[in-house]
Amino acid sequence: MADILTLETPRLRLRTWCDEDLAVLAAISADPEVMRHFPAPLDRDEAAAMLRRIRDHFAAHGFGLWALERKDEGQLIGFTGLGWTGFDAHFTPAVEIGWRLARDQWGQGFAREAALAALAAGFERLGFAEIASFTALSNRRSQRVMQAIGMHRDPADDFDHPKLAEGHPLRRHLLYRLRLDEWRERCP
Template identity: 50%
Template sequence: MSAESTVIQGPRIRLRPWREEDREAFAAMNADPEVMRHFPEALSRERSDALMDRINAGIAQDGFGFWAVERHDAPGIIGLCGLAQVPWEARFTPAVEIAWRFATAHQRQGYAEEAARIALAHGFGPLKLEEIVAFTLPANLRSWGLMERLGMRPDGDFENPRLPEGHPMRRHLLYRLSRRDWIDARLGGE
């Protein structure tokens, strides 16, 4: 199965490749101030389309990326979740990160956790990654709370080089999960 056709199934959702018809819903999600409150700014349609193009290029190049998330019982995307190479230098790179973003109507329903667990299983299973990292702002309690529920461990903070010195969102928390710890947690019945 090619990377562009990978579909990963979960109990309520699937992670799947992006389709052209996803662009409008993706742009609406990326323009929503509530969804984007922990990002420097909401995205215009043009920037959202460019992001989808970069995501698709990453999937084609690496064989994995941030997939579209869709419920089994309803067509259309509800968010994104997946794995991607960190494209900049920091004390922990090179690295593969896990990330998620969900439309406001689909938050606080367990979809992010289900999608993240599916993505981790794919990363440590078929992709045989040795480690996956995640990062977020200290103020994003829901995001780093999910990182901890996933078994990720805090590893201090860092200055995000994509943001200028002095930017209020430059400081990020770093979390890590090794393949060994993920396997041990699964064997332990988690």
Template identity: 55%
Template sequence: MTAPLIEFDTARLRLRQWRESDCTPFAAMAADPQVMEFLLPLPTRADSDASVERARALIAKNGWGFWAVEHKATGEFIGFTGLNVPLATLPFSPCVEIGWRLARHAWGQGFATEAARGALQVGFERLGFDEIVAFTAVGNLRSAAVMERVGMHEDVVGAFDHPLVPEGHPLRRHRLYRLDRAAWAAARGASE
């Protein structure tokens, strides 16, 4: 049985189910060494297409997941943002994570923060999650800054070695961020 499909808009973005036309720009983004600087590995086109299909299938099954992000003014695919249950068993599993990846030309415009805030709202208000986590390689300061801008707090005690990154690799050590529904609601109420 499939859940009702969730898609939503923010001020400038549409978070939606993936389309076939997203595969080529996603593959280009996934082949960009700057975009993939803190991720492993640089995928082949077949790997990239398989990632899109997995994201599409999970959204079709659950109603939510890593949504394709479209710039509303131009209709352009600029990346993905969304919620996911990690495949790997992590020290804080089970959990729901928030994640994003945007094309380099979309950086520095607040899109990641805007999309992440929308995904958090869906996660807490529509899906009723008690907590959403985020994690990234220690050196990924851009993603950590987005996590902080959306109200997440670093769990210093929760830093961990990601089990899918090879031992000895410089990206193995990860920072963990958390946000619970009560803190999200309190921060939202204070900003309104």
């Protein structure tokens, strides 16, 4: 599998992480509104552990969650990328696409733009047959991004996240998917 370390879009650069990025990642991941659809905000140590896992995934697989940087300001605004799922479910093993952006960057189309670049890399350069995405039932913003990038949902695929306890309000997750043939049909 080819290493993909940097991707570009008209407004964004998706790149590997450097040590200096931790402060921004920690601030974004500590924001209760950004983390509303996750079990809890992350403290700095948890963000550092996450950054280590991201870097380890890149080292092991040649792709991962890219640091998302605005070209106009050189500002790190979050992440977008691909990763192997970290739990067992009816649809795993699977490559998933995900994103997290600073709240002041929402509503500008950055998640969609970056996700399309990540999908292109996944299908065209890495050769995946399918890419999945999932989110808590309550996360309408992410669902809209999934729909905007051409992913589709079959309600029969929805699942209870195995890492969340029975009765947890975020346990029910919606699963979206996009297959290579669908991607090629949309983006010849």
